[in-house]
Amino acid sequence: MSLPSVVVIGGGVIGRTSALALARQGHRVTLVSKDDPADTTSILAGAVWMPVYAEPMDKLVAWGRATFDRLVPLATDPQATGVQLLRGTVWYAVDEPDLRWIEGAGDVEIVAGRAGGPAGAKRAATATLPCIDMSRHLPWLQKQGAAAGVVEERRAVSSVDEAAALADLVVLATGLETGALVPGSGMYPIQGQTVRVANPGGIGWASYEDAEVTTYVIPRIDEIIIGGTHVVGATSLEPDPALEATLLERAIALKPQLAGSPVTSRAVGLRPGRDAVRLERIGDVIHNYGHGGSGVTVAYGCADEVAALARG
Numbered sequence: 001m002s003l004p005s006v007v008v009i010g011g012g013v014i015g016r017t018s019a020l021a022l023a024r025q026g027h028r029v030t031l032v033s034k035d036d037p038a039d040t041t042s043i044l045a046g047a048v049w050m051p052v053y054a055e056p057m058d059k060l061v062a063w064g065r066a067t068f069d070r071l072v073p074l075a076t077d078p079q080a081t082g083v084q085l086l087r088g089t090v091w092y093a094v095d096e097p098d099l100r101w102i103e104g105a106g107d108v109e110i111v112a113g114r115a116g117g118p119a120g121a122k123r124a125a126t127a128t129l130p131c132i133d134m135s136r137h138l139p140w141l142q143k144q145g146a147a148a149g150v151v152e153e154r155r156a157v158s159s160v161d162e163a164a165a166l167a168d169l170v171v172l173a174t175g176l177e178t179g180a181l182v183p184g185s186g187m188y189p190i191q192g193q194t195v196r197v198a199n200p201g202g203i204g205w206a207s208y209e210d211a212e213v214t215t216y217v218i219p220r221i222d223e224i225i226i227g228g229t230h231v232v233g234a235t236s237l238e239p240d241p242a243l244e245a246t247l248l249e250r251a252i253a254l255k256p257q258l259a260g261s262p263v264t265s266r267a268v269g270l271r272p273g274r275d276a277v278r279l280e281r282i283g284d285v286i287h288n289y290g291h292g293g294s295g296v297t298v299a300y301g302c303a304d305e306v307a308a309l310a311r312g
C-alpha cells in the first residue's frame, strides 16, 4: 500500500525539515509557502543550538538532542550547510540559572563565579554547540528537499480545508501566522532585535543573561549576529537605534575583537511564541508550531516526530 500524500504548509525551518523527513520516508510531499525563504522568521535566527525560550522543556531537550546529532555531521561543510561547531560561554547574573537545556547538549562545563565574564556574572556554562547560519542553512534545506522529491508552491492557503483538498495529510508549520488558519491557536509574538557586523574570524559564541538586556554574539559564516531582546507581545519590525547601540556596546564587552567590525545589516524578528509547542496529529492534520526561541534547535527532532505521526 502506498503512503499517504502530504501537503506541508510553511517554508520556514519547521516546514522544510518536516517536508524533508516525510519525503525521505517515501511520501509524495508538496510544500506550500506564501513567503520566499528569505522573508521568513527562520532566516533571521541567530542561530545557536540551545533549547530555551519555549516549553515543555523535557520535550525540547529530546527534540534538541536529535537535532544536535543531525547538525554535527553538517559542520564538515559549513560553506554549504551554514553549520559550524563553536565553543562558547553563556554567563548568568543569578546563582541558580535555569540550566535544563544542558541535558540535550554534549560537553558542557558549569563554572561558579564570574569565570572571566562580564561584571555581575555569577555563573557560567561553557559548551561546544552548533551555530547555524540560516542564510545558508535554509537554502541548503530547500535543495535537500528538492533532491528528495519535495514539490514547492509559493502561495497563501486561506483555510485548513483548502489545504486538505491538496493531499491525504496536512502538516501545519505556519509559525506565528497559524492563528489565521486555526482559531484559538494560542500563538503570540516574541520580538527580538538584532544587528549584524562583519565576522573578523576566530570568534566563538557568547551570551550574557541578565535583567537589563540579554546579549548574545553568534557567528554566522561571514557575519556575527548580535542580539537581542525577547519582548512578549511586541509587533514592531523597526529596529530601535538606541537599543542597537546598547547591544553593540555590550557585545564588544563580551568579545573585544568585535570593536571596529562594521555593521552590515539589522533586523527585528517575531518569534512564534506559544505557552507550549504544539506537535500532535488530529485526524488528518499534523500541527507543528509554537517553537518560540528554539525552532532551529529542535526542528529535526520535531520533523522525526511528524514523520512518525504520518505513519499513523
Ligand SMILES: Cc1cc2nc3c(=O)[nH]c(=O)nc-3n(C[C@H](O)[C@H](O)[C@H](O)COP(=O)(O)OP(=O)(O)OC[C@H]3O[C@@H](n4cnc5c(N)ncnc54)[C@H](O)[C@@H]3O)c2cc1C
Residues within 6 Å of the ligand: 009, 010, 011, 012, 013, 014, 015, 032, 033, 034, 035, 036, 040, 041, 042, 043, 044, 045, 046, 047, 048, 049, 050, 155, 156, 157, 158, 173, 174, 175, 176, 177, 178, 180, 181, 191, 192, 193, 194, 227, 228, 268, 269, 270, 271, 272, 289, 290, 291, 292, 293, 294, 295, 296, 297, 298
Ligand atoms: C531574533 C531571533 C533570534 C532567534 N535565535 C534563535 C536561536 O538562536 N536558536 C533557535 O533555535 N531559534 C532562534 N530563533 C527562533 C526561530 O527563528 C523560530 O523558532 C523558527 O524560525 C520558527 O520557524 P517556523 O518554520 O515555525 O516559522 P517561520 O520561519 O515564520 O515560517 C513560517 C512559514 O509559514 C508560511 N505561512 C504562514 N501562513 C501561511 C499560509 N496561510 N499559507 C502559506 N504559507 C504560510 C510562511 O510563509 C513561512 O514560510 C530566533 C528568532 C528570532 C526572531
